[in-house]
Structure formats: C-alpha cells, structure tokens
Amino acid sequence: MVPKIGVNNLGASGGLIRWNQRVPTYDYAVFLMRKTPPLVYPPTMAGASGRKQRAKPAGHPLRAEVVAHHQRQRILAGAKEAIAQRGYRQVAVADIVKSAAIARRFFYQHFASKEDCFFALYDQAADAALAAVSEACNSAGGDFPQLVTAGITVLIEQIESDRALARACVIEGPAVGQAINPRFEKLIGDFAALLRSGRDGVGASELPETVEETVVGGLYWLLYYALLEERPKRLARLRPQLVEFSLIPFVGAEAAQLAAG
C-alpha cells in the first residue's frame, strides 16, 4: 500500500506506516519542497507581544506522520547498532534510545517493548533479504543453477552491506528465546519455498519434501558461524561453496561445481 499525500495514513488499526512498507520517497520530497502559501495565524496564536508563534509540527497530519516514520527508523537503527555491539540480552530500552538519540517516550509511542522493537527489526531485515534474493532470481533468468548463484550472491552482498544488521538478527535472534521461533521458522520456510519454486522439477523425484528446508537450514547456520568468526572476506570466500552445497542434491556434484565456478 502506498500512502497518499495529504491523507492520514494511520490505518484502521491505528498503527503508523510500517517500517518495511514501501514509501514513495519522491512523493515526500515533492511534498516537503512544495511552495506553500504563508501561514495565516489566527488571533489566538498571536503572542501578547504580537509576535507570531511557531506552528506546531503535529498540527499537520502528514508532518506528524513523516516525523513518526523517521523516528521509527532512528529507533530501529539504534536498536540494530546497540544489539549488534552488546548483544540482545545485554541491551535495555535505555541503550536503544541512547543509540537512537531520541527521548524515551518516543520509543514507547512506536514499540511496546525491547522485544517488540527487535521483532520489527528482524521482520524488516528478513523481508528485505527475501525480496532482494527473489528479485535477483527473477532478473537472473536462465536455468536453476544460475538462479541459485544469483540468489546466493545477492544474499551475501546484503549481509556484507550491513554487518551490524546481520549480526543483530542472525546471531542475536536465537538469543531472544522461544518467542523468535515462529519468525525463524517463517524465514527458513520462505527461503525454502523460493528454492523449491526455482528448481521446479529439476532434480530427482524421489527427494524428500523437506529437502529444501534442510538445505536452507544448513545455509543459515553456516552463515551464523561465518558471521561469528568476524573475519573479513570470510563470507565472500564462502559464496561459491554455498552455491555448490545448495545445488548438489538437485543437479549432482559435477553440475553444482560448474555453477559454483
């Protein structure tokens, strides 16, 4: 859903624009830069000295929304940095607001708790990774090995481009405890479905139905340990091997090695 200019987008549930919602930057830029007629202050807003008072930002529904959107972004960025540096269990809401440089009360306008904030960050990262890999596969075209190569290449690039985010979600995710499990299951399931749709008949028909989940689960923990090592270029060096491992069950070792280069 794309929010419209001039419309209050709080939605039926009363929630603000979601973090992972596509926001048309151009529309906002046009809105922010547009020439507006000078504000005419009603007599009640004029001070005793006759000086005009500032209009309150919250007075305009879209202004408030833009501010809220940016606040939420800052909180999530702050949470990412704090959790990546100190670990989920060591981080308190106070650390997140300090890292985001916002007042504590704003945190609670967006999130009910630290866990709620972390889940928003996790969902956003998972959605972005899935969308990027999916798009890479779609634009790559070609045969199944080419799709897998394109998907894994983009996944590694995504991780490399924001190590703090990867660390916060991949390494600290399991530290959250039971509550993360449905999200973890969804993440593995979504990527497994993508792999399944890409192979579409390629590979032995006698393969178990869950083979994609097992392959993707293995990839996840291999990336987990690679991130834990914190060695630069470790992920890039792992890329061809991940391609090979993902393909072997479906196309055989020789074709998998060929695709991995």
Place this chain on the structure above:
Amino acid sequence: MSDALAYIAEFAESGYQEHDAPRFIAAWDRLESAYFERLSEVCAAASEWRECLRAAAEETARLVEDHRPQTRFLVVDALRAGPLGRERQRALSHRLAQKLDAARAELLHPEAIPSSTAPWVVAMFFDRIYRRCTVEDAPDLFSQLPELLFLAISAYFGTEVGLRELLPPF
C-alpha cells in the same frame, strides 16, 4: 552428572547468569565428553566412513529423543548464554566437523571437495536438532535421518551414492 543436570534445569528455568559461568562450563564439558564417548563407541566397529556416519547419526538421534533437556541445553539454550555459549557451541561444531571430514581419506580426489563441506553437514544436522527442540510438532530425528544422510553422503561421494540412503532397506 547430577550436578550438570541440576544446572541444566536451573538454566532452563531462569536463564544464564554471568556468575554461573564455571557451572555452565562444567555442565557443558560433562555433556560434550559423554557425547563424544558415545560416538567413539558406536563408530568403533565401523569399517568405513559411511557406516560410522550412520551409526553416529543414529546414536545422535537416540540421544536427542531420549535426553531432551541435555539436547536443549547444548543446542538451543547455549545460544542465550552470550559469547561463552556461542563459543562453546562453535567449538563443538568444529570438533564434529573434523571427525566428519575423515571421509576425505576414502576419496580419490579429496581436494575436489569444498573446505566447508563438513561444517555444512554439521550445520544441517544442527538445524534439524534445533528445530526438533523448538518446534512443537517437528518430526522426530529418526524419521529425518535418511534425508540427512543423503545430503551428507552426496556432499562427499556424489548424489548417486547419496540417493541410496533414501531407498527402503528391503
């Protein structure tokens, strides 16, 4: 072992406390050495790598199914213990991977096998065990062994050899 079990129960109940690091390490070491002793015992009679892998996988499945609190501690709860738990788990995976990589000795061209093959196989087993512990209706590990063995053997000996693991025994 009773000390380790008492700590595991405590850990599951109230989580990791920094001041309990020595108890965490003691419990971990006790479980890890018991696990590797079991693996050595079941692999002692195996004449080739695949036989050893099957025996080790079956023993692992038995331990996972029969000793859930200990499994949870090693696989799931340790990840909540910060760097100490993660480091212990990484070392355990590394140790398992080194054992698994013995498959290279039976290959004509071991250099053709990627260096991360053993960690990859361990990661797949780990994932299945992790989900067995965290997902309520996850299938038992025994039922997943043919698939895991297929993937492990395919990674070293090729898909054709690996597929034999999926055939019914009779």
